[in-house]
Amino acid sequence: MSPTSQKLLFLFKDLFLFRESGAVLLPDGTALHVKYSNLADIGTFELAGRTTQQYLQLKPGQIAMTNDPYSGGTILSTVTLLMGVSLNDASDKTDLILCYRFLLRPSIHFAATIDEEGLRIPPTPIVENGVINQEMLKAMAAHPLCPDEILPKTLQAVDRLKTIERDLTKALQIFKVGINKSTVQDYFSDSREIMHTVLTELPFGDMDATHPLSDGGKIKMNLEIKSNSITFDFKDTTSSKLFAITEAGTFGACFGALIAFCDDRSIPVNAGSFGLVQVVSPSRSLLSAKYPMSTHVGMTEGLSLTANLVLKTLLKMVPSKKISLSSSSQCSIDIQFENGLHFFDTVPGGTGASSKRRGEDGIYFWGRSPLQSSIEDIENRFPLRISSIKARANSGGRGQNKGGDGLIKTFEILSPATVQWLLGVDLKSEVSEHSFEGENPEINFVLKSGKKTVGASSGTMKLNPGDRIVVLSAGGNGFGIAKAAEKEG
Numbered sequence: 001m002s003p004t005s006q007k008l009l010f011l012f013k014d015l016f017l018f019r020e021s022g023a024v025l026l027p028d029g030t031a032l033h034v035k036y037s038n039l040a041d042i043g044t045f046e047l048a049g050r051t052t053q054q055y056l057q058l059k060p061g062q063i064a065m066t067n068d069p070y071s072g073g074t075i076l077s078t079v080t081l082l083m084g085v086s087l088n089d090a091s092d093k094t095d096l097i098l099c100y101r102f103l104l105r106p107s108i109h110f111a112a113t114i115d116e117e118g119l120r121i122p123p124t125p126i127v128e129n130g131v132i133n134q135e136m137l138k139a140m141a142a143h144p145l146c147p148d149e150i151l152p153k154t155l156q157a158v159d160r161l162k163t164i165e166r167d168l169t170k171a172l173q174i175f176k177v178g179i180n181k182s183t184v185q186d187y188f189s190d191s192r193e194i195m196h197t198v199l200t201e202l203p204f205g206d207m208d209a210t211h212p213l214s215d216g217g218k219i220k221m222n223l224e225i226k227s228n229s230i231t232f233d234f235k236d237t238t239s240s241k242l243f244a245i246t247e248a249g250t251f252g253a254c255f256g257a258l259i260a261f262c263d264d265r266s267i268p269v270n271a272g273s274f275g276l277v278q279v280v281s282p283s284r285s286l287l288s289a290k291y292p293m294s295t296h297v298g299m300t301e302g303l304s305l306t307a308n309l310v311l312k313t314l315l316k317m318v319p320s321k322k323i324s325l326s327s328s329s330q331c332s333i334d335i336q337f338e339n340g341l342h343f344f345d346t347v348p349g350g351t352g353a354s355s356k357r358r359g360e361d362g363i364y365f366w367g368r369s370p371l372q373s374s375i376e377d378i379e380n381r382f383p384l385r386i387s388s389i390k391a392r393a394n395s396g397g398r399g400q401n402k403g404g405d406g407l408i409k410t411f412e413i414l415s416p417a418t419v420q421w422l423l424g425v426d427l428k429s430e431v432s433e434h435s436f437e438g439e440n441p442e443i444n445f446v447l448k449s450g451k452k453t454v455g456a457s458s459g460t461m462k463l464n465p466g467d468r469i470v471v472l473s474a475g476g477n478g479f480g481i482a483k484a485a486e487k488e489g
Contacts, residue, residue, distance in 0.1 A: 004183055005190040008032070009268060011171040015164060016100075019368050022164065025049040025097040026184065032096070034269040038367030039303045040074035041101065042252030042269065048072025048080050049097050052123040058084035060094055063127035063158060068120045069246050069295045076118040076296070077106045077147070079154070081161050083127075087169060087179060095179055098165050102157040105147040106344045108334040108420040110458065113292040119146035132158060191272025198262055199276060200227055202318060209313040211305070215241045217286060219306060223313050230258065231278040232310065237285045243298035244289035245306065251279045253303045256366065257310035261321065301424035304328040304366045324352035324403060324436075324477035326365035329424030331441050331473045335384065338416040343382045345411075350396045350404025350438060350476035359404030359476035361391050383415035392472050397436035400480025406439065406473035413463045421471075423457045438475025445469060 001009075012033035016022045021041045024033040029049030036042050051071040052064050063083045067073045073080055080101050084094040109117040119140060126133050137151045177183065206224035213219070217240030222233040232254040245253070255277055259267055267273055281287040287306070289295050308328045315321055327349025335343040348364035375386045387410040396403030413419075423441040443455040448466030455461070463469070 001190040001193075002186050004177055005187045007175045007177050008183075008187055011168075011175055011177070015168060015171075021101040023049075023099040024168070025099060027053060027094050027097060029053055029097070030271045031274065032179075032184070032187070032270055036252075036256070036269065037101075038074075039252045039256040039307055040078075040249050040299050042255050043248040043250070043274075044069075044072050044074055044246070044252065045080075045099050046072070046271070046274075047246075047248045048082060048099065048123075052082050053097070055123055056125060058082060058094055058097060060084045060086035060092060061127070061130060062125060063161065064123050064125045065154065066121050066123045068122050069114065069249070069289075069299060070291045071122055072248065074101075074249070075106075075299050076109075076114075076120060077104045078102070079104060079121070079150075079157070081154075081157055082123070083161055083165060085165055085169070087172065096168075098161065098168065100157060100161040100164060102153055102160075104150060104153055105342060106332075106334075107342065108332055108344075108422050109294070109296040110420070110460075111294045111296065114294050114296075115292060117145075117294060117296050119143040126154065127158060188270070188272030188275075191268040191270050192275055194267060195273040195276045196228060198264060198267060199225065199230055202230075205317065207313055207317050209309055209316075211309050213240050213242055217242065219287070219309060221309065221313065223310070223317070225317070229276050229278060231280065233278075233280040234285065234287050235280055235282050237282060237287050239284060240286040242286075243302040244286050244293045244295055245298040245302045246289050246295060247279070247281055247287070249295075249299050249303055250281050250287040250306065251277070253306040254279050254310055257307040257314070260307070260365075261311055261314045261318075297422065300332070301329060301422060304330070305424070307366055322355035322479065324354065324359070324397065324399075324479045326351040326359070326363075326404070326476045327406060327438065327441070327474035328366065329441050329474055330364055330367075330422075331424070331443075331471055332422045333411070333443075333469065333471060334420040335382075335411075335413070336418045336420075337383055339383070341382055343378070343384065345409075347407050347409045347471045347473045349406040349441065349474035352476040353396070353399060353401035353403050353479035355401070355479060358401045359396055359478070361396075361405045362407040362473070363404065365476075383413070383417075385412040385414060386410070387412050387468065392439070392475065395439040395472070395475030397438040397475060397478030398480075399436045399478030401478065403436070403438045403476035403478040406441065406475045407471075409471045409473075411469040411471075413467045413469070414465050416465065417463050418460060419463055419469060420460045421455060421458060421469075423455075436478040436480070438477055439472075441474040442472040443469065444472070
């Protein structure tokens with residue numbers, strides 16, 4: 001790898017904070033660097049850049065925003081800011097597009113179309129000549145399906161984006177790196193070579209995999225590994241009433257699963273590496289959503305299900321890779337109180353074990369949640385009590401090394417409310433010689449009267465003060481030789 005490429009990789013690595021999502025793009029939307037916090041981030045920044053530049057052609061200092069999954073967003077509660085950056089103070093030419101994502105109040109949407117999910121914002125300029133268009137943001141906030149926090153959250157995010165821009169330009173000056181045609185070509189070539197080296201360590205060949213869905217649909221994939229490419233061909237995948245994922249989201253699920261399988265953090269996440277990964281999905285299938293299809297469930301639970309299918313197939317193709325699958329569900333819970341307050345939370349499951357170590361308890365494998373409020377803060381802000389949080393004992397699969405346990409989280413409602421929940425569909429490897437399945441997620445409702453109701457994998461229910469919600473997240477798969485594990489039991 002050239003010294004310049006090494007410098008770029010180094011400075012990009014520290015540009016964003018641990019839980020942040022962002023990207024550095026060329027003016028045409030090509031990704032120089034993607035920092036992702038979840039699978040949906042990986043493939044969507046390039047689409048956001050291309051779409052924004054198609055309509056706006058950002059000038060230096062100009063900032064646009066979008067949350068539209070069909071324009072390169074992920075889900076409607078996640079907003080992408082895109083800023084034109086000039087690396088020459090004397091020029092009005094945009095050399096880079098800097099992206100930053102921030103989260104509005106999340107919620108669960110069981111909708112037929114994306115416009116029923118909330119306010120969809122196409123690429124829209126919000127900062128011109130250094131001035132934020134607050135009237136535009138106030139108009140967005142007035143939409144009945146838009147969180148009213150969009151104004152303060154956007155102002156904070158714009159400040160953060162400007163800080164990242166200053167850090168980036170300063171780092172390029174310190175490292176004496178110029179972003180030009182030659183530099184970029186070498187950088188992408190070096191990135192491709194790293195990915196190529198990774199692929200040559202995998203066995204060449206192909207394998208078919210199918211995951212049937214409860215509505216009769218299916219995800220069907222042929223995964224083919226060659227010396228210079230890996231192809232995920234979903235051409236026989238059907239449509240589904242359960243969920244739909246954009247093509248950019250599907251690419252992220254495949255690329256993210258490959259990174260997780262290789263467990264190699266040296267792989268650059270940029271257009272150079274992307275070029276060796278081919279994803280084929282048929283038009284209007286569940287992996288190639290088209291407007292106005294609803295995408296919320298697909299871009300959350302659907303992505304992790306797809307990534308688990310890819311990871312499961314890779315593990316079958318490379319049996320020497322001795323790891324088990326993790327829980328794929330985020331176990332989301334959404335509580336709308338009659339007084340107007342709205343609460344959202346996720347309960348992560350356990351990760352899969354390997355031949356070297358047991359799985360981890362209560363860790364979402366496919367992403368990092370930005371929700372970090374303390375119990376004290378939650379109980380001060382909302383009419384609910386978090387009665388307990390504890391490990392779901394023995395929910396991880398058995399084995400020589402046990403799968404990580406899920407969690408049990410109990411909420412007590414203190415004011416009339418409507419709760420929605422989404423437990424997802426856990427796709428784990430079948431019990432085999434080397435893997436034992438963990439427990440699936442559950443949700444129970446214990447009413448004040450003492451009546452207990454077991455919820456389905458998703459749904460809506462009205463609750464009264466004194467009623468409790470008990471969420472039990474899934475365990476990760478255990479790892480070990482079946483006979484040995486049975487003797488231990």
